[in-house]
Amino acid sequence: MLDSSLTQLGAALRAKKISSVELTQLYLDRIAALNPSLNAYITTNAETSLTQARAADALLSGGKAQALTGIPIAQKDIFCAKGWRTTCGSKMLENFIAPYDAHVIEQFNNSGAVNLGKTNMDEFAMGSSNETSHFGAVKNPWDRNAVPGGSSGGAACAVAARLCAAATGTDTGGSIRQPAALCGISGIKPTYGTVSRYGMIAFASSLDQAGPMARSAEDLALLLNVMTGFDERDSTSLQRDKEDYSRDLSKPLTGLRIGLPKEFFAEGLTQDVACCVHAAIAEYQKLGASIVNISLPNSRLAVPVYYVLAPAEASSNLSRYDGVRFGYRAPEYSNLTEMYEKSRAQGFGAEVKRRIMIGTYVLSHGYYDAYYLQAQKIRRLIAQDFTDAFKQCDVIMGPTSPSTAFNLGEKGDDPVQMYLSDIYTIAVNLAGLPGMSIPAGFCSNGRPVGLQIIGDYFSEARMLNFAHQYQLATDHHDRAPQNIGL
Amino acid sequence: MSLTHADVQKVARLARLAMNEAEIAAASAQLSGIFDLIAEMQAVDTKSIAPMSHAQDLSQRLREDVVTETNQRENFQKIAPQVEAGLYLVPQVIE
Numbered sequence: 001m002l003d004s005s006l007t008q009l010g011a012a013l014r015a016k017k018i019s020s021v022e023l024t025q026l027y028l029d030r031i032a033a034l035n036p037s038l039n040a041y042i043t044t045n046a047e048t049s050l051t052q053a054r055a056a057d058a059l060l061s062g063g064k065a066q067a068l069t070g071i072p073i074a075q076k077d078i079f080c081a082k083g084w085r086t087t088c089g090s091k092m093l094e095n096f097i098a099p100y101d102a103h104v105i106e107q108f109n110n111s112g113a114v115n116l117g118k119t120n121m122d123e124f125a126m127g128s129s130n131e132t133s134h135f136g137a138v139k140n141p142w143d144r145n146a147v148p149g150g151s152s153g154g155a156a157c158a159v160a161a162r163l164c165a166a167a168t169g170t171d172t173g174g175s176i177r178q179p180a181a182l183c184g185i186s187g188i189k190p191t192y193g194t195v196s197r198y199g200m201i202a203f204a205s206s207l208d209q210a211g212p213m214a215r216s217a218e219d220l221a222l223l224l225n226v227m228t229g230f231d232e233r234d235s236t237s238l239q240r241d242k243e244d245y246s247r248d249l250s251k252p253l254t255g256l257r258i259g260l261p262k263e264f265f266a267e268g269l270t271q272d273v274a275c276c277v278h279a280a281i282a283e284y285q286k287l288g289a290s291i292v293n294i295s296l297p298n299s300r301l302a303v304p305v306y307y308v309l310a311p312a313e314a315s316s317n318l319s320r321y322d323g324v325r326f327g328y329r330a331p332e333y334s335n336l337t338e339m340y341e342k343s344r345a346q347g348f349g350a351e352v353k354r355r356i357m358i359g360t361y362v363l364s365h366g367y368y369d370a371y372y373l374q375a376q377k378i379r380r381l382i383a384q385d386f387t388d389a390f391k392q393c394d395v396i397m398g399p400t401s402p403s404t405a406f407n408l409g410e411k412g413d414d415p416v417q418m419y420l421s422d423i424y425t426i427a428v429n430l431a432g433l434p435g436m437s438i439p440a441g442f443c444s445n446g447r448p449v450g451l452q453i454i455g456d457y458f459s460e461a462r463m464l465n466f467a468h469q470y471q472l473a474t475d476h477h478d479r480a481p482q483n484i485g486l
Numbered sequence: 487m488s489l490t491h492a493d494v495q496k497v498a499r500l501a502r503l504a505m506n507e508a509e510i511a512a513a514s515a516q517l518s519g520i521f522d523l524i525a526e527m528q529a530v531d532t533k534s535i536a537p538m539s540h541a542q543d544l545s546q547r548l549r550e551d552v553v554t555e556t557n558q559r560e561n562f563q564k565i566a567p568q569v570e571a572g573l574y575l576v577p578q579v580i581e
Contacts, residue, residue: 099561192541206540235547236540304527307520315501322502324574329567336577341504353503357494357513358520360501371524376537378527383538416519432541457541 001026002162003480006071006219009165013060013070020053020060020070023165024114027072031117031163034484037144040157042077042135043085044117052114059112067222069112074164076155077118078125079210080199081105084115088201089123089133089151092321092328092347102199103231104168104210111226116164120154123349124318125175125203127151128421129411132351137408140183141481142447146405149179155213156183161484166214166223170200172207173306174400174425177437180213181400181450184439186467186477187213188220191457192432193238196231204313205236207306207429216477217438217467221245224460240458248465254288256466259393261296264424270403276441276449277399280470284397287469292393296385301378302427303419308362308375309430314352315359321347354415383431390456395466399424400437400450424452434460438467439476448476487521489514 001009001018012018028046035041049072056070080086080098082105087093101109108115122132130138130153138153140146141161148157152169156179159167169176171189180187188211195210202208212223224245231237258281265274285291323329323343330342348356362371389396402423411418428435433454440451451470455463471477494514498505505513559572568575 095565097565099558099565193544232547232549236542236544238542238544298530301527301530304524307524308527319502323567324576325562326565327567333577336579337502338504339577340502344502345504348503354513354516354520356501356503357497357517361489361493361497361517364497364500370528373537374527374530374532376539377532377535378530380535380538381530381532383541415516416523419520419523 003478005216006068006166006214006222009071010065010067010069014065020056020114021050023070024049024053024072024116027116027164034161034163037139038141038157038161038163039136039138040120040154040161040163041074041117042087042089042120042154045084048083049114049116056112056114066111068108068226070114071165072114072116073108074116074119074155074158074167075105076152076168076170077121078170078201079105079168080201081115081118084118086118086201087135088125089121089135090348090352091134094134094328096326100199103196103233104200104227107226107229113226119152119158119167122151122153123352124201124314125151125170125172126314126351126355128174128178128418129406130154130179131408131412132349134349140405140447141484142184143405145407146447147182147408149182149401149405151175152213153179156180156185156187159183159185159213159215160481162480166212166219168210168227169213170208170210171429172203172310173429174422176211176213177400177425177435177450177452178422180437182405182448184448184476184479185213185215186217186220186436186438187211188224188436188460188463189428189434190224190228190460191434193236194228194240196229196234196237198231198233202317204310205317206313207310209429216471217464218246218249218471220436221249221464243461245461245464248461249468251465252288253284253466253469256289257292257393258284258289259292259294259389259396261294261299261389261396261398263296263299264398268402268423269399272443273399273401273403273449276443277451280440280451281397283470283473287473294389294392294396296389296427298378298381298385299427302382302430303423305375305378305382305430306426307358307419308371309379311355311359312363312372313359315356315363318352318356323347351415379430382427386431386433386454395459395463396454398452400452404443404445404447404449428454433457434463436463436467438470439479441476487525488518489521
């Protein structure tokens, strides 16, 4: 049951081979046994989850089931879910009980899915290793000495360790794709604007995008069908017709072109990762796709541009945490300014404060043109590179991350080294394009390698087609970490 | 680029983050390293490039000017640090 696809689970539920209550309890038992060591979840609430499962069983009995009805899904702790503690990985929100549902949560609730719990993450989604969480680091289920990646590290760990059927994540600079790669699972960040940001705690609003994380491309398509859709409460939500993301899964790849950007295979890429990615490309050629060599000349500027724009937007978004209406308030202060300054100093962790400082600096008087405006201009150059590239190819492929999972604590003291671990993912967010990562094998140290697939705007169905055809021909995505304790 | 003690102090004040001397010193070193990384983009010629704020270059949607929110004061105040008689309490700001 734990290795079943969402389609198989849905069929088993409809055929009454298992009830949603039984399936939910199975996962809750696994979480109880394994979470103390893996730390993938910040909050579970068995009673609430089982109540949802009982309601799903009623829908199933009444013949009113949809594709995900009764299936337990782990929600990243960045999504407000009414009545659930929603911390965003921060002490600032340690005791915050969300008074409303995010659009993503509403969509899952309307589909009859079960909320299994809230997954661990880097604080306010700022991090690439899950080590900035106030609730402690998540362990990589393939190797407990390794990080799971971040910021959706808890989600990636939960999917890989079979602590949920599937999960949600968010991706501002690679936070779905990088942990998916490091934990050997599949994840997709759709085109900016396709999933509503309503109720998703804001980091950098022009880059933040939610997406699903699961064990296969086929599962991702079903999850995207539920998560996407126009929502007037998000001013950047796109008004588009509902699509079926499963529609192209079984199409052949014959005659399709894969662009390989030379910048993604240059200095900095580790040998083992390069080998796995090249082997995956060779498999795609066997499946009938052809290779086109392309260039994304401005992609080297993506990291510097991102570390101006994302902190600038974050410093503005996080100014709401003032200790007045919700969130942490310092126990002692002598006046209002001191209350703000102490509440924020004590409530935020080091990385969040660092980014607030960067953002405040680049937006401050006299520096706006040199930093923020210059970064926005280069952002257009980066997006234009992709537009030019897609004239020659149907998708772009390359590594998701320059290395496999690094060790816990390895990059702790060096923020710049940590930032560079997102070198291949960030440009996609700046351009607003869809990007995904799928398992492409394992390194000699046993840690998983991810293949990144980047598509043109709104080409998620085509990307999932590419991913699914590869997953029909290979079994990397079916491998599960062994010796995890159950 | 290196940030001075005074730069960091000023930014911390603008960001409303209390910092002690040791934290300011550590932040100057780390932020300087990050601004060295950022400095790479200064050399790019962007004279004729329009800034890009959103991928889809959308225009802002408008809606009818009608009340859509319901009153949830009690619900929202349940999660507030300090409230009294339906009001949020903060230190006195006017003498």
